[in-house]
Amino acid sequence: MKLSVPKETSEGERRVALVPEIAKKLSSQEVEVVLESGAGESAHLPDSQYEEAGASLGDGFSGDVVAKVAPPSAEEIGKLSEGTVLIGFLEPLTNGETAKALAQAGVTSFAMEAIPRITRAQAMDALSSQATVGGYRAALILAEELGRFLPMLTTAAGTIKPAKVLVLGAGVAGLQAIATARRLGAVLHAFDVRSAVEEQIQSLGAKFVKLDIGLENAESEGGYARELTEEEQQRQREALADVIGGMDGVISTAAVPGRKAPLLIIEDAVKKMKPGSVIVDLAAETGGNCELTKAGETVIAHDVKIVGPTNLASTMPDHASQLYAKNVQSLVELMVGEDGALKLDFEDEVIKGACITRDGDIVHERAKEAANA
Numbered sequence: 213m214k215l216s217v218p219k220e221t222s223e224g225e226r227r228v229a230l231v232p233e234i235a236k237k238l239s240s241q242e243v244e245v246v247l248e249s250g251a252g253e254s255a256h257l258p259d260s261q262y263e264e265a266g267a268s269l270g271d272g273f274s275g276d277v278v279a280k281v282a283p284p285s286a287e288e289i290g291k292l293s294e295g296t297v298l299i300g301f302l303e304p305l306t307n308g309e310t311a312k313a314l315a316q317a318g319v320t321s322f323a324m325e326a327i328p329r330i331t332r333a334q335a336m337d338a339l340s341s342q343a344t345v346g347g348y349r350a351a352l353i354l355a356e357e358l359g360r361f362l363p364m365l366t367t368a369a370g371t372i373k374p375a376k377v378l379v380l381g382a383g384v385a386g387l388q389a390i391a392t393a394r395r396l397g398a399v400l401h402a403f404d405v406r407s408a409v410e411e412q413i414q415s416l417g418a419k420f421v422k423l424d425i426g427l428e429n430a431e432s433e434g435g436y437a438r439e440l441t442e443e444e445q446q447r448q449r450e451a452l453a454d455v456i457g458g459m460d461g462v463i464s465t466a467a468v469p470g471r472k473a474p475l476l477i478i479e480d481a482v483k484k485m486k487p488g489s490v491i492v493d494l495a496a497e498t499g500g501n502c503e504l505t506k507a508g509e510t511v512i513a514h515d516v517k518i519v520g521p522t523n524l525a526s527t528m529p530d531h532a533s534q535l536y537a538k539n540v541q542s543l544v545e546l547m548v549g550e551d552g553a554l555k556l557d558f559e560d561e562v563i564k565g566a567c568i569t570r571d572g573d574i575v576h577e578r579a580k581e582a583a584n585a
């Protein structure tokens with residue numbers, strides 16, 4: 213089987229789908245690895261390292277399997293021949309046009325986002341690996357943007373109180389943000405609508421914020437949160453406003469797959485914050501958890517800085533690529549038969565669950581709904 217890796221072309225994307233260490237492992241398993249020259253450059257991985265690892269340089273779209281990071285552009289889809297297998301982030305629940313174009317091109321596509329989050333597939337969980345990077349970076353952005361220390365300091369010039377930080381949404385990114393901000397010395401508070409995370413929040417040394425809004429547990433299938441009703445959201449926003457007002461910083465990561473990000477921080481809550489406070493809104497790309505967030509920008513309102521970063525994982529391309537490549541390797545290994553040939557077992561829960569298009573159709577139910585919406 214031939215696996216090829218093109219250079220990412222979407223704006224600001226610095227990650228690469230394969231790193232030399234993984235290229236070497238796959239090469240030793242009868243997988244021929246071909247890399248477009250310069251594909252690893254932005255992640256500080258020169259062509260020579262891939263060549264030393266057994267890969268050759270060539271057409272990144274020529275493989276039986278093509279591994280990418282970002283969703284393919286129309287031009288990139290045009291380079292995929294019929295029957296090619298594509299692996300990457302494909303935004304199956306929100307990007308219907310890409311799914312339609314892939315189906316039309318006869319590409320068999322697998323979305324990293326659609327890999328079932330079961331124990332066996334943990335090594336393929338790219339949502340988690342990249343959210344880990346995002347959560348870490350968000351805490352660093354907060355530290356950088358605040359005009360004050362995060363830790364408590366006792367100095368000859370006086371004592372500094374530690375900063376109070378609230379993390380909204382304690383999934384993979386939120387938990388990593390808690391851990392990172394804690395290491396920097398902040399006092400952490402966190403809230404999530406899934407009550408199962410209370411223990412995880414506490415085990416990281418943060419205080420679980422309990423909101424008296426009559427919400428028991430909003431966990432739905434697959435361990436994800438369900439979308440709250442408009443009335444529940446309203447009560448949540450009002451209750452959160454007072455909590456937010458007492459914080460120096462907020463990192464918000466709340467998300468519901470395939471939906472616009474829930475609005476948790478209204479302008480009134482921002483008004484209640486002390487001048488100089490900072491909000492880092494990791495949900496910026498899907499509409500923002502804060503009413504005032506602008507994706508890709510930093511807004512200052514009521515003397516509060518609201519940072520809306522996009523594609524944070526790409527700002528740390530070296531390790532983000534390393535983790536992503538491991539996810540790709542684990543998925544590719546499921547696709548190779550003993551003789552090294554491509555073998556897709558659609559009875560396999562992971563292969564079946566992650567497949568978006570096949571034989572000219574969109575085969576993933578929710579992706580199909582999104583494409584027809």
Ligand code: NAD
Nearest residue numbers: 329330381382383384385404405406435437465466467474
């Ligand atoms: P996500 O990015 O979809 O959402 C981030 C967080 O926002 C979640 O914790 C969610 O509960 C929370 N949220 C949603 N609406 C909210 C609201 N209105 N207010 C506050 N918080 C809100 O989630 P994720 O980080 O991708 O993962 C969520 C969960 O999936 C994990 O915590 C875990 O249970 C499960 N998971 C399982 C595996 C596995 O078993 N292999 C791996 C990773 C994640």
